[in-house]
Amino acid sequence: MDTAKLKEWIGNSTESHDEITAFPVKALSATLDREDPAPVPGDALAPLWHWLYFLPLHRQSELGVDGHAKRGGFLPPVPLPRRMWAGGRLRFHQPLRVGETVSKKSTILDVNAKTGRTGSLAxxxxxxxxxxxxxxxVTEEHDIVYREEASPNATGPEPVAARTDEDWSREVVPDPVLLFRFSALTFNGHRIHYDHPYVTAVEHYPDLIVHGPLLAVLLLDLVRSNLPDATVSSFSFKGVRPTFVPQRFYVCGKRSLDGKSVELWIRHEGGALAMTATAELS
Structure with missing residues (x-):
């Protein structure tokens, strides 16, 4: 892996436009099992729901074997086969609204490589x-990690115990229908979320993988459900351990003593930590 060559992509940027239409809002509300009123022009978009727009519209011939777009173009051509959404940091300056035309500017900020427990990483x-x-x-920093091809005998990372002192929690048992609906809403062709033979035989995971962005959306949805009048000014999240179908998990949150932030996490049924996050309130 020629890291110096990949770093030439730093500063690469692209711009696009999209309209905040009502249907994706209604569809995600249904997917999350919410009883929201039908959105009308001018309604504020919930934090993170901008992920329903500016979807990747690569032609079928431009896709790789994993369902993602082939390497190169805007993103650097990292020569590692597995790609995952590792985490992100967002600031919400003001709400986007249904009916608006929105512009998006994307820029490569950094490219790095290292060797980890499972081999090369980028x-x-x-x-x-x-x-x-x-x-x-909205200003968002999105972390993407690329990994080597999995070995059939590879073992996952040692589990880290999640905290159990939450103020609120929601139990979720993910199934293929939930993952399919979220993949469809975000036009995400990554086969690890819907193709069981592929994810088990090619990428050697035990089952379908729950989307990292879906877990992040569930975390902020917990805040919306328990603090409906609060305004989220920033949000950061980091994936710790994959979550698989049909693994029961708990979406957990604990408000700070001063009421200015909420610590959030995903806890697997066995107690392992899957994701951590923090929401700042204003």
């Missing part, structure tokens, strides 16, 4: 800036 950090009618609305 990390790409992308910044996205979303602007609506009133100016900059």
């Amino acid at each position: 990390f790409v950090t992308v910044e996205h800036q979303y602007s609506g009618a009133q100016g900059l609305a």
